[in-house]
Amino acid sequence: xxxxxxxxxxxxxxxxxxxxxxxxxxxxxxxxxxxxxxxxxxxxxxxxxxxxxxxxxxxxxxxxxxxxxxxxxxxxxxxxxxxxxxxxxxxxxxxxxxxxxxxxxxxxxxxxxxxxxxxxxxxxxxxxxxxxxxxxxxxxxxxxxxxxxxxxxxxxxxxxxxxxxxxxxxxxxxxxxxxxxxxxxxxxxxxxxxxxxxxxxxxxxxxxxxxxxxxxxxxxxxxxxxxxxxxxxxxxxxxxxxxxxxxxxxxxxxxxxx
Numbered sequence: 001x002x003x004x005x006x007x008x009x010x011x012x013x014x015x016x017x018x019x020x021x022x023x024x025x026x027x028x029x030x031x032x033x034x035x036x037x038x039x040x041x042x043x044x045x046x047x048x049x050x051x052x053x054x055x056x057x058x059x060x061x062x063x064x065x066x067x068x069x070x071x072x073x074x075x076x077x078x079x080x081x082x083x084x085x086x087x088x089x090x091x092x093x094x095x096x097x098x099x100x101x102x103x104x105x106x107x108x109x110x111x112x113x114x115x116x117x118x119x120x121x122x123x124x125x126x127x128x129x130x131x132x133x134x135x136x137x138x139x140x141x142x143x144x145x146x147x148x149x150x151x152x153x154x155x156x157x158x159x160x161x162x163x164x165x166x167x168x169x170x171x172x173x174x175x176x177x178x179x180x181x182x183x184x185x186x187x188x189x190x191x192x193x194x195x196x197x198x199x200x201x202x203x204x205x206x207x208x209x210x211x212x213x214x215x216x217x218x219x220x221x222x223x224x225x226x227x228x229x230x231x232x233x234x235x236x237x238x239x240x241x242x243x244x245x246x247x248x249x250x251x252x253x254x255x256x257x258x
Contacts, residue, residue, distance in 0.1 A: 002212045004032075005172035007039045008053075010046025012142075012158040013176030014183030015077055015088075016196055020176045021049045022070045023200025028053070029063065031208050033172070041124075041167065043115040043157030046174065047138045050112045051096060058107055061099050069095055074193055077186035086139075086148045086244055088186070093135055097251055105134045115157030115166065116140045117227050122160035132252035139248070145230035147184075149241040152234060159227040172211050174204060 008028065010021060028034055034057050040050035052069060055061045072095040080088035105128040113126045114137050128134040140154035148156075163173065176183065177199060187193060 004035075005170060005211060006037065007041060007168055007171040008033070009041040009163075009167055009171050009173045010043075010049045011173065011175055012044025012046055012156065013178070014045065014180065015186045016178045016183045017176035018045045018048065018073050019070070019187065019193055019196040020200030020203070021045065021174060022066070022073075023197040023202075024174045024204035025049055025053060025066060027201045027204035027208065029056070031205070033208065039111055039113065041113045041115070041171065042141070043161050044142050047112075047114050047141050048092065048096070049174070050114070051108075051138065054108060054112055055099055055104075060101065065099060070197070074188050077188040080186055082184060082186060083147065084149055085142070085144055086150045086241070089139060089142055090244065090247065093139070093248075094251075100131060102131070105129070105131045108134050114138060114141050115161050117155040117157055117160040119228075119231055121227070122157065122162065122166055124166070130252065132249055135248060135252065136245075145234040146237050149238055150244045152238070152240055155227065155230060155234060159225040159230055172207065175207065176200070177203065
């Protein structure tokens with residue numbers, strides 16, 4: 001009997017990783033690995049897919065909506081500036097907002113667990129007081145040092161995350177292929193998009209097969225980033241733009257919470 005994982009982790013991966021995760025999400029659906037009991041972990045770009053798939057298992061969206069999300073990502077890459085990834089992220093959150101409902105954050109509590117980097121190291125956040133609070137946490141997890149202008153409070157969860165230490169046993173991990181700096185190239189050519197999508201589908205299929213055979217996912221080495229240095233560089237060289245938080249609060253003013 002094949003045991004499906006209770007926990008699924010979505011790693012980061014920059015722009016190319018986002019496209020790979022779409023292929024991976026399709027594989028997870030095709031292999032029937034998702035249910036309302038699934039707990040989704042995410043750091044950086046992976047948080048977007050934890051959100052999409054929670055909406056999917058709760059029957060709030062369908063595969064057509066996920067396909068539309070891929071097109072929004074590709075369109076955003078054609079207009080984004082790599083030097084400020086916050087603009088790209090907000091274009092995609094705007095689409096997620098159109099799929100959300102007023103009490104989504106209640107369903108997300110303990111079902112979407114988001115990793116961020118604090119000044120003391122890695123931290124999971126699993127409780128949300130509003131949709132505004134949930135999406136603010138999601139943005140914190142994508143807050144790249146010197147490339148994001150949203151906040152100085154937290155940085156991208158990737159900087160301090162360690163799979164061996166931070167994940168529960170027998171978690172299926174959705175990996176991406178390309179690392180910095182290649183993953184930060186906003187690929188939008190349809191041939192490359194198709195390649196990355198198919199690569200994500202194939203890799204996830206292989207990971208699922210490995211999981212079924214071994215009972216647990218093989219962990220990849222986690223990065224050893226100097227997050228203290230990344231924090232100091234971010235604070236010194238990044239000009240925080242208050243318009244992003246104002247826009248986020250305006251979008252979710254019906255339950256902005258904290």
